[in-house]
Amino acid sequence: MVTRLRHLARDAAAVVFCAVWAFPVYWMVNTAFKPYGDILRPRPGFLPWPFTLANFDDAVHKAGFLTDLRNSLAVTGSVVVLAIAVAFLAAVALARFRFLGRRAFLVTVLAVQMVPQPALLIPLFLSLKSAHLLNSLLGLTLTYTALVLPFTIWTLRGFLHGIPVELEEAALVDGADRATVIRRILLPLVLPGLVATSVFAFITAWNDFLFAYVTMKDQSGYTLPVWLVSFSTSTGTDYGGLIAASTLFALPVVVFFMLIQRRLVEGMTAGAVKE
Known part of the structure; x- marks a missing residue:
């Protein structure tokens, strides 16, 4: 009882x-x-x-919606692909190879992950300015990639530690090269981890307002979070249009989560590995 x-x-x-x-x-x-x-x-x-449905009609026909939607999709998709590719290769190197400075690199990755993102705004702004990448979608994509890489590298390294090294050694003995081992063995086994980290990269790039607003001067380069601010003007706030736009803004995240929900749950449970 x-x-x-x-x-x-x-x-x-x-x-x-x-x-x-x-x-x-x-x-x-x-x-x-x-x-x-x-x-x-x-x-x-x-x-x-x-x-x-008037609020949704106002939101869809608001100036800049389609342009900012295209910018958000392009930047977010590029960040997910680039961050996962770089983080996976870096995690393989950290988990499988021993090289000088490996431990220092791991500590640096962990330390950068603990730094609040707003504290990185000025250094990233100056870096983009010196590289002539301000006010460009490429610069914004590289900024988001830099923000999510510490977490993705650290997380994927944990997944790779849970994969027995004997599987790779057996493949190498059978004549497979390192690239084949990565493509045929490591990638399928670490797929849940890739999905879990891709969700983090997607949400970070899709929801960010601060970096997009600061680094983009031209309105044609704004993303949807910055577009949402346009519903508040000096004459007042269009609450109906703003809330409808926020609902539309949240839909891609929900759809993305529903598409990969199964893999995400597998990744969260598989990542709970004690080294």
Whole structure:
């Protein structure tokens, strides 16, 4: 009886936690379908009635939406591919080879990961300026890649440590070269880890506002987080359009997560390996 009560209490606590966590998301979607007058009512309605799509129409036809959407997709996709490729090769080198400075490099990666990202804003800005990459999508892509690489390298190194070295040695004895071992053995086995780290890279690049706003001077190079600010002007804030735009902005992350959910769960559990 006591055990059953404990399970019920634990389940109830989990339900309450999930409800509190999900309520802001529900309220955002609920508000996006409300007429503007209902959004600012003193007594809020928990159902979007009367139902309207006017807020989404305003958001989609807002100046710069398609351009900034294209910029966000291009930058985020490039960051995910570049960061995963570089991090995987670096993790293989760190996990499988012994070389001078290896331990110092690992400590540096861990130290950089612990530095708050806003503290890196000025150094990255000056680096991009000296390289003539300010106000360019290439510079923004390299910035995001630099931000996510410490985490992805460290995480993928943990996944690779969980793969027995004997598998690679057996392949090498059978005549496979190092490139074949990486492509045919390591890549399939570390795929859950690649998926898990790609989610982090995707969310970091997709959601960032600060670096995109500071490094991009031309509005044609803005991304969607910066575009969301355009709903607030000196004359007021278009709350309906802003909330509808925020809902549209969150959709790609949800779709991306749903597509790789299975691999992500495998990656999270496989990454819990004690070295």
